[in-house]
Amino acid sequence: NAGVMQNPRHLVRRRGQEARLRCSPMKGHSHVYWYRQLPEEGLKFMVYLQKENIIDESGMPKERFSAEFPKEGPSILRIQQVVRGDSAAYFCASSLLREGPLDEQFFGPGTRLTVL
Amino acid sequence: DQQVKQNSPSLSVQEGRISILNCDYTNSMFDYFLWYKKYPAEGPTFLISISSIKDKNEDGRFTVFLNKSAKHLSLHIVPSQPGDSAVYFCIYNQGGKLIFGQGTELSVKP
Numbered sequence: 101n102a103g104v105m106q107n108p109r110h111l112v113r114r115r116g117q118e119a120r121l122r123c124s125p126m127k128g129h130s131h132v133y134w135y136r137q138l139p140e141e142g143l144k145f146m147v148y149l150q151k152e153n154i155i156d157e158s159g160m161p162k163e164r165f166s167a168e169f170p171k172e173g174p175s176i177l178r179i180q181q182v183v184r185g186d187s188a189a190y191f192c193a194s195s196l197l198r199e200g201p202l203d204e205q206f207f208g209p210g211t212r213l214t215v216l
Numbered sequence: 217d218q219q220v221k222q223n224s225p226s227l228s229v230q231e232g233r234i235s236i237l238n239c240d241y242t243n244s245m246f247d248y249f250l251w252y253k254k255y256p257a258e259g260p261t262f263l264i265s266i267s268s269i270k271d272k273n274e275d276g277r278f279t280v281f282l283n284k285s286a287k288h289l290s291l292h293i294v295p296s297q298p299g300d301s302a303v304y305f306c307i308y309n310q311g312g313k314l315i316f317g318q319g320t321e322l323s324v325k326p
Contacts, residue, residue, distance in 0.1 A: 104259070131312070133312065133313075133314070135314070135316075140318075141318060142222075142305055142316035142317055142318045142319050143260070143305070143314070143316045144316070145313045145314060145315065148312050148313060155312070156311075156312070156313055158313070159313070191259050191260070193259070193314075195312070203309075203312065204262050205262075205312075205314060206261075206262075207252075207259030207260050207261065208259050209257065209258050209259050210257075210258075210259055
């Protein structure tokens with residue numbers, strides 16, 4: 101069973117461009133989470149999605165960031181008009197089903213975004 | 217405001233000795249904690265958990281202790297091995313939203 105897949109692993113964008121980060125959850129997992137890790141910091145929650153629904157987006161910046169998890173295909177984290185402060189590692193995690201705190205979240209290897 | 221705090225950014229230990237990683241939290245309602253381990257260029261992986269109905273959970277070389285009155289957890293690794301060298305995150309699971317500490321980088325010297 102393949103783990104959580106993220107691509108690309110590295111992404112370089114110039115200021116003002118768009119960044120699209122993709123996440124394929126583990127087979128059978130219908131819950132996806134996105135986290136961001138800035139340099140020298142722990143991971144920070146961004147958004148929690150189920151298929152076609154956003155469950156909790158309390159960690160998402162109010163502007164330029166959006167996320168989706170369509171019925172078919174990977175989850176996408178989209179950052180419009182990137183700025184240098186968006187440079188970070190973005191991690192996706194998935195879980196089987198939500199039973200409260202006992203759900204283990206399985207993480208992908210991350211996408212490292214660099215904004216020039 | 218940092219709700220889960222790991223005040224030691226790094227720790228160096230000799231192989232075979234005990235590693236103790238500490239974590240403090242601010243919210244007395246927090247009731248379920250996780251430790252994840254992260255190697256460079258990889259995502260974090262689950263290591264061990266503890267709920268507030270217990271004060272200790274053990275899994276092989278790894279033991280987590282919870283002191284609710286002090287709002288403090290610690291992860292003990294004994295004996296430490298070079299392969300344990302990684303960043304360790306103390307985490308609270310808030311209904312699927314993981315709240316991470318800053319991490320402690322453990323280095324186990326042969």
